Amino acid sequence: MMKKAIERILNGLFRENPIFVLMLGMCATLAVTVNAVNGLGMGLSTAAVLVLSNAMISLLRKIIPDGVRMPAYIVVIATFVTIVQLILQAYVPSLYESLGIFIPLIVVNCIILGRAEAYASKNNVFLSVCDGIGMGLGFTVALTIIGLVRELFGTGCVFGVKIMPEFYEPVAILVMAPGAFFVLAILTALQNKLRAPSASNTQHSELACGGDCSRCGGCAGAANHLQIAEETERKARQLAEERKAAAEAKKSAEQAKKQEGGEQA
């Protein structure tokens, strides 16, 4: 049991790191990592929600009917997000201000719904909590590292303390919006170069969030969205054509009947 728990935690930190490997929840990743403190705060908030919702969903896994499980998960997650939001507002107002709208948006962070669907709904409470801790820590570490890099090269500081030498000219664009895209581009390019496993360079990501991409909004790396859309579009067109053909067949059959009736008369 203990061994499995440790395996879950290491899995979240390294093998299936939610940001570097799965590439889930990229919106929050890009938006809040202007400095290390914000990254750390966002990571810990998400981790708290992840652990609590994993525990709750695992407890309820035999009670929630299969047909309404997605809405049920969303309610559970939204509840914990609201609790975390109120706690931050009360005790860490400065962080609450700087993270702003991205705290309530933890609700739609794909990693949380993904872990609920892929792990917590199938495993017991203890393991689900460990999985939440592992994934949460992986998320926090990744966000802090990205925030650290952007802060270091963008302003020359680390956690607000200036450490770069005087002559260093900060690359201000790194802490602005375009910089986020560039940092992530370099990161994914490095992964491609080193052939590190990542959702951005595998065609079908079996390691990702349980695979139900049609109900999930957060897989930036996965091209599954496009495939799903194209597949449903093809099916819809086929259905439309079938109906059209059926209607025309009916029409011509009616006409033939009418003609027959006319001839007889």
Added chain:
Amino acid sequence: MSIGTLFLTLLTTALINNVVLSQFLGLCPFLGVSKNVNTAAGMGGAVIFVITVASALTNLLYTYVLVPLELLYMETIVFILVIAALVQLVEMALKKLSHGLYAALGVYLPLITTNCAVLGVALTNVQNDYGFLASVVAGFGTAGGFAIAILILAGIREKMAHNDVPKAFQGMPIVLVTAGLMAIAFSGFSGLQF
């Protein structure tokens, strides 16, 4: 609320504070469904429709249910449920009523149920104390900004398919670089003064 302010809201939400390129909302469909212009247009249309309707609905709910009952802390839960239900409902209705429209727009609807842009717009509207009309205009502007951005990116990606991209940058990295350059271009709009 005068026409001028509404127009200003529209311009601000669509271009100056572009939802993808400066707010980082709705990145996932922006990167995932931008391989060709046709699918990008479908996605853009679906987003415009859903966000406009969702911002109208959430504004009504906020003003007439949450505020009178003093349930403001419930806003996240209520909004996400309403949005999810709305998207499902629209999808079912389209499937039943119009097959052409369903094939063009409806197939993208399930992909945006948990799109953070939809919830993001609803929450921003409430934060900014927008009235009903302003909420709808802000929603429409934001979604319009999304459609503009995804169409531009899809156009560039179609052209880029014939280019010789360094091996390590093939796939996602070059798309992200493109998005970064677009973000620089869009940050030029913040110089607009009124």
